[in-house]
Every structure is written in structure tokens, then in C-alpha cells.
Amino acid sequence: MADVFLAIAEHEEGKIRRASLEALALARRLAAERGGRAAAAVLAAEPAPLAEELARRGADEVFALAGTALEPYTPDAYRLALAPLIRELSPEWVLMAHTYLAQDMLPTLAAGFGAPVISDCVDCETDADPVVFVRTPYDAKFVARTVDRGPAPRFATLQSGAFSADDLPDDHSGTVTRRDVAVDEGALRRRVIEVREAGGRGVDLSSAEIIVAGGRGLGSKENFDKLVGGLAKALGAAIGASRPVVDSEWLPHEHQIGSSGQIVSPRLYVALGISGAIQHMVGMRGSQVIVSINKDKDAPIFNESTYGIVGDVTEVVPELIKAVEEARSQ
Ligand SMILES: Cc1cc2nc3c(=O)[nH]c(=O)nc-3n(C[C@H](O)[C@H](O)[C@H](O)COP(=O)(O)OP(=O)(O)OC[C@H]3O[C@@H](n4cnc5c(N)ncnc54)[C@H](O)[C@@H]3O)c2cc1C
Known part of the structure; x- marks a missing residue:
């Protein structure tokens, strides 16, 4: 056989x-x-x-x-x-x-x-x-x-x-x-008594096609919501985060990507203000296309990125959101 x-x-x-x-x-x-x-x-x-x-x-x-x-x-x-x-x-x-x-x-x-x-x-x-x-x-x-x-x-x-x-x-x-x-x-030693949604913001990042993720470089929860949330909305993407974002309680843990978070492999991963520590990279390096925006040209994340933009997220991302919205409206 x-x-x-x-x-x-x-x-x-x-x-x-x-x-x-x-x-x-x-x-x-x-x-x-x-x-x-x-x-x-x-x-x-x-x-x-x-x-x-x-x-x-x-x-x-x-x-x-x-x-x-x-x-x-x-x-x-x-x-x-x-x-x-x-x-x-x-x-x-x-x-x-x-x-x-x-x-x-x-x-x-x-x-x-x-x-x-x-x-x-x-x-x-x-x-x-x-x-x-x-x-x-x-x-x-x-x-x-x-x-x-x-x-x-x-x-x-x-x-x-x-x-x-x-x-x-x-x-x-x-x-x-x-x-x-x-x-x-x-x-059957284990029975499922009830299945509940993990809150309204629950997301299964492992099956997301597009993820916009933000890191400590966003500087504040307000910036995170405006820039990561804004770009995610424009692209129809799920939202991910590095660990410091979760530790700062800008987002719940279920959004964390990396060795102590979720492993993801979307078609497009956009990393905003994320340095590229190994514990983060192991969670997203299976992504097909990685776009990174970081103000430090030597940030390690650029070594694994398909496209890299050296710049300040507060300047680059609003322009990017505008461009995506314009392209989508055509
Ligand atoms: C056991 C263990 C498990 C861990 N698990 C995880 C995990 O699952 N996931 C995870 O993410 N981390 C994890 N970490 C933490 C990890 O080591 C890093 O500390 C973390 O990933 C760094 O997050 P960050 O890139 O957001 O922050 P930082 O390393 O501080 O990087 C911030 C980046 O933003 C850039 N920046 C700053 N301001 C701007 C601006 N205005 N515009 C553009 N760029 C800017 C900086 O140049 C910098 O590169 C773990 C650590 C340990 C020890």
C-alpha cells in the first residue's frame, strides 16, 4: 500500500x-x-x-x-x-x-x-x-x-x-x-458547557488577511488609536500590537503578536513604530509582505521587511491613510 x-x-x-x-x-x-x-x-x-x-x-x-x-x-x-x-x-x-x-x-x-x-x-x-x-x-x-x-x-x-x-x-x-x-x-472527560465570545473586541489574528500593528513608537494610546486604528480602518485590517503596547494597556492582550502572543501570517503586515525584537518577529515573520515605518533607519525590523519607510509615524501615517482612502474611493 x-x-x-x-x-x-x-x-x-x-x-x-x-x-x-x-x-x-x-x-x-x-x-x-x-x-x-x-x-x-x-x-x-x-x-x-x-x-x-x-x-x-x-x-x-x-x-x-x-x-x-x-x-x-x-x-x-x-x-x-x-x-x-x-x-x-x-x-x-x-x-x-x-x-x-x-x-x-x-x-x-x-x-x-x-x-x-x-x-x-x-x-x-x-x-x-x-x-x-x-x-x-x-x-x-x-x-x-x-x-x-x-x-x-x-x-x-x-x-x-x-x-x-x-x-x-x-x-x-x-x-x-x-x-x-x-x-x-x-x-468524554471534558464537556463544553457554554461557548462565549471573548468580548466585543475579540479578534482571531491568526486568520486575518491584513494586520496593522503598532508598537511603543506610537508614543501614546491616543496616537495608537488614531494612527493604527485609522490605517486599519482604511485598509480593512485587523489590529495587532507589540508587547509594550499591551503592557501599557493601550490594547487587551489578545492583540499581542509574538512569542508570548499570537503567531500570525497575513498577506500584508504593516508595522508602525515597532523595533523588530526577536520576540515580536517570531510572531509575524510568516507574513507575505511586511511594510515597516520607523524613524530609526537601523531598526532591526527593516532587515525582515519587504518595504521600509524611514520616518515619523505621526507624519507618514496620516498621509498613508489619505492615500489609501483616495485609492479605495476610485
Ligand atoms: C520572555 C519575553 C517574551 C516577549 N514576548 C513578546 C511578544 O510576544 N511580543 C512582543 O512584541 N514583544 C515581546 N517581548 C518584548 C520584546 O523583547 C520587545 O521589548 C518588544 O517587542 C519591543 O516592542 P516595540 O518594538 O513596540 O518597542 P521598542 O523596542 O521600544 O521600539 C519602538 C520603536 O519605535 C520607533 N519609534 C519611536 N518613535 C517613533 C516615531 N515617532 N515614528 C516612527 N518610529 C518611532 C523606535 O525607533 C523603535 O524602533 C518579550 C520579551 C520577553 C523577555
Whole structure:
């Protein structure tokens, strides 16, 4: 039987999460380069449309695990639903985005197979034997090239934005196999009693397409709201921040980007008055285009920026807002 590379997909509001499509992209790359097939699994009460999306986006074979116990998510239900599938397929690699869900569930699932999880990988040497996964632990102070010398199944999670899903097809015709999963309620140690929005300002920055982020260089909450808020509104962007902004209580912690905040990978990241400390960079360097505005021409953030503007945010940003508004009104 051909080798299987299995991506476990997460979904949100009826769509596969972008980071899970990135896991599928790596499964496809491994299958193409090492020989085998790219499979995907999705779990939901009614997974059919999600499974079809995965089959269209490049999975050769999709397993649609269906069951009312699978929504809302609990680690026990996911583990009990996935373990038999993984036992049956014995995938060379089981891949997931490095999300809260994966961190919650995958280690227990892997431990059931006596396997470790290589977590938060930023690169994969697909042609090495065995396959090497690259991690950057301790706020990217080290590069750890990691292999799993154990037998299949092996497990890895991927940092959001590290693997591009841009080249996935939209017209693939993978097969979909539905499996009804009956989970014994008594086996679920954790129950979700209620799901509440995390306040009106809650944002999931990890799936934002455009982020405008501000740092200490904004100088005050008033400037932050006016300049970061103004540019974000003009661009239709989500708002992010460096840690000093959160520490100063200009914004709640959920907006913090970096090693102790969120990891983001938007198409466009605009950094205003942010110096580019490593703890911030590890959270946003997966962005496709980085535009930075800083008055210090030697600020480290310019080393990783696609475009850099040396200037004072209080002068440059109002002009930028005006230009974006004009361009959008045409
Ligand atoms: C364990 C640990 C975890 C951490 N986690 C995080 C994290 O998750 N996220 C995070 O962001 N940080 C984190 N930090 C903090 C990090 O080390 C930096 O201190 C922080 O990122 C700096 O934020 P900043 O760039 O906004 O501020 P600064 O480093 O002070 O930079 C401000 C920048 O603004 C520029 N500037 C000033 N005035 C203007 C102006 N008028 N116009 C234009 N530019 C101007 C300056 O030239 C400077 O480059 C962590 C630190 C530790 C020790």
C-alpha cells in the first residue's frame, strides 16, 4: 500500500482554516516527492461540505468523520474518532497546524501510538532520509533540525504561515469517505458547557488577511488609536500590537503578536513604530509582505521587511491613510 501523508483539518464557520490548508500543502509535497498519497481528515457533526472543500483543494482521499459528539470540539472525542483511522492508515506523517486545538489534542493521540510530536515546525527537508523537520525553539534563538526515527505513524505540527497554501489546486477531485463515529458519552472527560465570545473586541489574528500593528513608537494610546486604528480602518485590517503596547494597556492582550502572543501570517503586515525584537518577529515573520515605518533607519525590523519607510509615524501615517482612502474611493 502506498505511503499516506495525512493532514488533520480544523474548520471555522463552515470553512477549512487556512493553516490546515498549509498542512495539506505539505502533505501533498511529501506525497509528490516521496511517493504516496495526500490524505485529509475532518471531524464535524456534518462534515460533507468541509470534506468536499479538502478534496477540491488537493487531498487525494478525504475521511469525513461524522458525529454529534465531535462538535463542539473536545480532545477525547477527537482522539477516539481519529485513533482507529490512524491505526488503519498508519500514515508516514500526520500533520496539523500548530493551533491551540493541536496542542491540546495531538500529544495524547500520538502517545497512544508511542510516538512523539515534532511541534511548531517552520520548514521541512522533504528529500532527506528520514524527513527532517526544522523548529526554532526559545524565541528562535536556536534552529533545531529534528527527525523521528520511530516507525509510522509519526506526528508533526506546523507553524502558521511557514508553509504556503497558495499553490493548492481548486479543482482537484479527491475521493471522500464518510465514517460515522459513535463516541460513548461516558468516555468524554471534558464537556463544553457554554461557548462565549471573548468580548466585543475579540479578534482571531491568526486568520486575518491584513494586520496593522503598532508598537511603543506610537508614543501614546491616543496616537495608537488614531494612527493604527485609522490605517486599519482604511485598509480593512485587523489590529495587532507589540508587547509594550499591551503592557501599557493601550490594547487587551489578545492583540499581542509574538512569542508570548499570537503567531500570525497575513498577506500584508504593516508595522508602525515597532523595533523588530526577536520576540515580536517570531510572531509575524510568516507574513507575505511586511511594510515597516520607523524613524530609526537601523531598526532591526527593516532587515525582515519587504518595504521600509524611514520616518515619523505621526507624519507618514496620516498621509498613508489619505492615500489609501483616495485609492479605495476610485
Ligand atoms: C520572555 C519575553 C517574551 C516577549 N514576548 C513578546 C511578544 O510576544 N511580543 C512582543 O512584541 N514583544 C515581546 N517581548 C518584548 C520584546 O523583547 C520587545 O521589548 C518588544 O517587542 C519591543 O516592542 P516595540 O518594538 O513596540 O518597542 P521598542 O523596542 O521600544 O521600539 C519602538 C520603536 O519605535 C520607533 N519609534 C519611536 N518613535 C517613533 C516615531 N515617532 N515614528 C516612527 N518610529 C518611532 C523606535 O525607533 C523603535 O524602533 C518579550 C520579551 C520577553 C523577555
